[in-house]
Amino acid sequence: MSELLKSGATMLSKTCPECGSPLFQVGEDIICAKCNKQVVIVKATEKEDKITEEAVLSNLEQTVLSKIKEVNKAINSENDKEKLILNSQTLSIWLDILDKIRKLRRD
Ligand SMILES: [Zn+2]
Numbered sequence: 001m002s003e004l005l006k007s008g009a010t011m012l013s014k015t016c017p018e019c020g021s022p023l024f025q026v027g028e029d030i031i032c033a034k035c036n037k038q039v040v041i042v043k044a045t046e047k048e049d050k051i052t053e054e055a056v057l058s059n060l061e062q063t064v065l066s067k068i069k070e071v072n073k074a075i076n077s078e079n080d081k082e083k084l085i086l087n088s089q090t091l092s093i094w095l096d097i098l099d100k101i102r103k104l105r106r107d
Contacts, residue, residue: 004033057105064098 005011009024009031016023016032016039023030023039030039071091078084 004031054105057101061098061101061105064094064101068094068098 004024004026007026009026012023012025012030014023014030015021016035019032019034021032021034023032025031031037032039068091071087071094075084075087075091078087
């Protein structure tokens with residue numbers, strides 16, 4: 001363990017799922033000194049979360065886009081001023097949501 005620290009490894013607050021020993025970070029790798037092997041727990045979970053989030057946002061973006069298309073159609077065929085204003089307000093809300101989704105997806 002001390003040799004690991006001497007070689008520039010950092011001790012993590014997480015422990016090995018198999019033996020319970022503290023884990024060490026060596027560069028990009030997280031290893032257990034006792035089991036003498038690489039442990040991949042943290043990164044895999046983060047990656048999965050990111051994939052799920054991306055799928056939800058992508059789905060939501062499609063929904064919002066189809067709503068914008070519907071409102072656009074309604075505005076196109078509408079001549080009543082009050083209804084036009086109402087539709088424009090709806091459109092504005094959907095566009096705000098779309099903007100927010102796109103900002104989230106860029107992160
Ligand atoms: Zn271990």
